[in-house]
Amino acid sequence: MSGKTTPDYDAVIVGAGFSGIYLLHKLREAGFNILLVDAAAQPGGIWYWNRYPGARVDSQVPLYEFSLPDIWQTWSWTERFPGWEELRTYFRHVCDTLDLWPHMRLGTRVESARFAEKASLWRLHLDGGDTVTARFLLPALGFASKPYVPDIPGLDTFAGEWCHTARWPQEGIDLAGRKICLIGTGASGVQVAQEAAKSADRLTLFQRTPILALPMRQETMTEEGQVCEKQGYPAIFEQRKQTSGGFEYQSLEKSALEVSDEERTAHFEHLWQRGGLKFWYHNFADMLTNREANRYAYDFWRDKVRERIVDPALAEKLAPAEPPHPFGTKRPSLEQNYYEIFAQENVALVDLKETPIVRISADRIETQDGAFDCDLIVFATGFDAGRGGLIDMNITGLGGLGLAQAWNDGLRAYLGMSVTGFPNMLFSYGPLSPSGFANGPTSAEIQGDWICDFLIWLRQGGIKLFDAEPQAETTWTEIVAQAGAMTLFPEADSWYMGANIPSKKRQLINFPSVVGYAAVCDDVAQNAYRGFAT
Numbered sequence: 076m077s078g079k080t081t082p083d084y085d086a087v088i089v090g091a092g093f094s095g096i097y098l099l100h101k102l103r104e105a106g107f108n109i110l111l112v113d114a115a116a117q118p119g120g121i122w123y124w125n126r127y128p129g130a131r132v133d134s135q136v137p138l139y140e141f142s143l144p145d146i147w148q149t150w151s152w153t154e155r156f157p158g159w160e161e162l163r164t165y166f167r168h169v170c171d172t173l174d175l176w177p178h179m180r181l182g183t184r185v186e187s188a189r190f191a192e193k194a195s196l197w198r199l200h201l202d203g204g205d206t207v208t209a210r211f212l213l214p215a216l217g218f219a220s221k222p223y224v225p226d227i228p229g230l231d232t233f234a235g236e237w238c239h240t241a242r243w244p245q246e247g248i249d250l251a252g253r254k255i256c257l258i259g260t261g262a263s264g265v266q267v268a269q270e271a272a273k274s275a276d277r278l279t280l281f282q283r284t285p286i287l288a289l290p291m292r293q294e295t296m297t298e299e300g301q302v303c304e305k306q307g308y309p310a311i312f313e314q315r316k317q318t319s320g321g322f323e324y325q326s327l328e329k330s331a332l333e334v335s336d337e338e339r340t341a342h343f344e345h346l347w348q349r350g351g352l353k354f355w356y357h358n359f360a361d362m363l364t365n366r367e368a369n370r371y372a373y374d375f376w377r378d379k380v381r382e383r384i385v386d387p388a389l390a391e392k393l394a395p396a397e398p399p400h401p402f403g404t405k406r407p408s409l410e411q412n413y414y415e416i417f418a419q420e421n422v423a424l425v426d427l428k429e430t431p432i433v434r435i436s437a438d439r440i441e442t443q444d445g446a447f448d449c450d451l452i453v454f455a456t457g458f459d460a461g462r463g464g465l466i467d468m469n470i471t472g473l474g475g476l477g478l479a480q481a482w483n484d485g486l487r488a489y490l491g492m493s494v495t496g497f498p499n500m501l502f503s504y505g506p507l508s509p510s511g512f513a514n515g516p517t518s519a520e521i522q523g524d525w526i527c528d529f530l531i532w533l534r535q536g537g538i539k540l541f542d543a544e545p546q547a548e549t550t551w552t553e554i555v556a557q558a559g560a561m562t563l564f565p566e567a568d569s570w571y572m573g574a575n576i577p578s579k580k581r582q583l584i585n586f587p588s589v590v591g592y593a594a595v596c597d598d599v600a601q602n603a604y605r606g607f608a609t
């Protein structure tokens with residue numbers, strides 16, 4: 076294969092989640108010869124790897140699905156917030172309906188990808204030993220494909236079972252009767268905790284920072300009901316592209332400070348009763364930019380949650396009087412009965428700020444204040460978001476430059492899609508795009524359409540090589556930082572800020588507006604793909 080200048084494929088997509096599947100469909104429709112590769116045995120991306128009990132999406136139907144009529148007209152959901160099994164079935168339906176299977180190589184990991192400069196193509200080494208070449212490399216790995224397990228002394232001496240939520244064994248783990256220690260109380264931790272509390276002999280939750288969780292208000296859905304609702308889908312799909320988060324609503328235009336106490340509380344109550352993430356994305360205009368406005372939201376949230384916790388000491392740990400961080404600057408999660416499980420005899424909470432973990436031994440986790448027996452440790456400790464999966468793909472660009480090296484001093488990427496020195500590569504749902512802030516399918520479709528149009532434009536011009544201009548990359552990276560500086564996000568030690576991974580540079584890793592991002596990308600396209608050297 077070496078020395079060959081005609082690539083096997085026009086493009087190789089890596090990842091069979093929303094972004095990768097959408098790209099595959101669009102590029103095939105546009106007549107490109109495409110291969111999609113994924114290490115997972117089934118399509119679904121995050122929904123393949125995160126199959127822990129209770130894993131379900133927190134964007135409600137119909138926000139979290141493709142806007143392609145062939146798909147939504149032939150599919151109905153059983154729950155307003157679908158679980159991982161149904162989401163996997165949905166992905167199979169998508170691949171069947173769009174006839175994508177022949178172009179997918181599942182259960183295959185890309186070990187490395189290197190740009191061959193003379194031939195202007197990407198050469199990918201796959202774990203089975205094969206090599207494939209492509210003109211364009213399109214990683215679509217999602218923002219959370221690299222789990223993070225903290226380095227706790229003694230984990231290697233633990234005699235029981237342990238796993239990260241995103242590497243849950245596909246055959247499952249029976250939680251009944253187990254002594255479970257669960258570390259981490261983000262969205263994944265909350266979901267596992269609710270399930271584990273049902274049948275564990277003992278569930279001990281290790282909390283470092285309380286999650287500011289919102290009521291999900293799950294509903295079952297009928298096929299007949301959806302027939303009626305579907306009339307409104309095209310408008311909702313259009314609307315979700317016009318918002319900051321890619322959901323169906325934007326924040327209000329009003330400040331929380333310009334309304335009366337009654338009006339403010341009434342709006343908070345309205346959002347609370349409707350459930351889901353609306354309290355986050357449909358709140359007052361300045362909730363994420365003004366401390367005082369934010370504090371009103373926090374106080375409302377705290378009082379609502381405290382109504383559900385009888386023990387005042389526990390209430391102070393789960394919903395402290397003073398906010399642990401501005402509301403919404405760490406991603407809120409949705410809960411169904413999270414605050415009630417702590418009243419159960421088999422559930423306990425350990426506050427790691429008071430009693431840090433010292434070590435793990437054969438059958439327990441030891442903290443400064445005591446030890447907790449366990450036969451299963453669950454790490455719900457998050458991800459090296461944005462960059463982790465891309466770095467693990469061992470991508471090498473011009474002059475032998477590795478992506479990890481290129482990002483040594485922090486993440487940089489033009490439009491959150493292209494890194495200077497890595498020609499002919501565009502990643503979708505990557506760092507410095509809206510990804511982590513955005514409803515996945517909205518972002519996947521906006522970027523997928525843009526990438527497809529760009530590749531068509533290159534084909535029409537007979538152009539075989541592009542690279543992001545260094546100045547364009549620098550400017551976009553600064554724009555993302557400046558956008559972040561206008562918000563309260565930098566005040567939290569969150570994965571949004573890269574602060575959850577030791578030694579990762581502190582910077583806002585995503586652009587906080589889907590609609591603003593789409594406008595910039597459109598403008599770039601209309602100006603002959605300004606910022607790309609060809």
Ligand code: N01
Binds near residue numbers: 131133261282408455
């Ligand atoms: O991960 P996280 P996640 N010792 O990083 C704690 C999406 N998602 O998997 O806050 C002890 O949010 C850490 O503590 P702290 C969603 O976008 C969506 O839960 O850093 N604890 C935190 O409590 C979400 O935001 C869905 O102080 C440690 C937790 O581990 C994103 O994925 C479901 C620690 C990590 O929380 C990630 O969520 C699941 C340590 N050394 C995920 N290190 C839905 O759609 C970290 N922690 C519903």
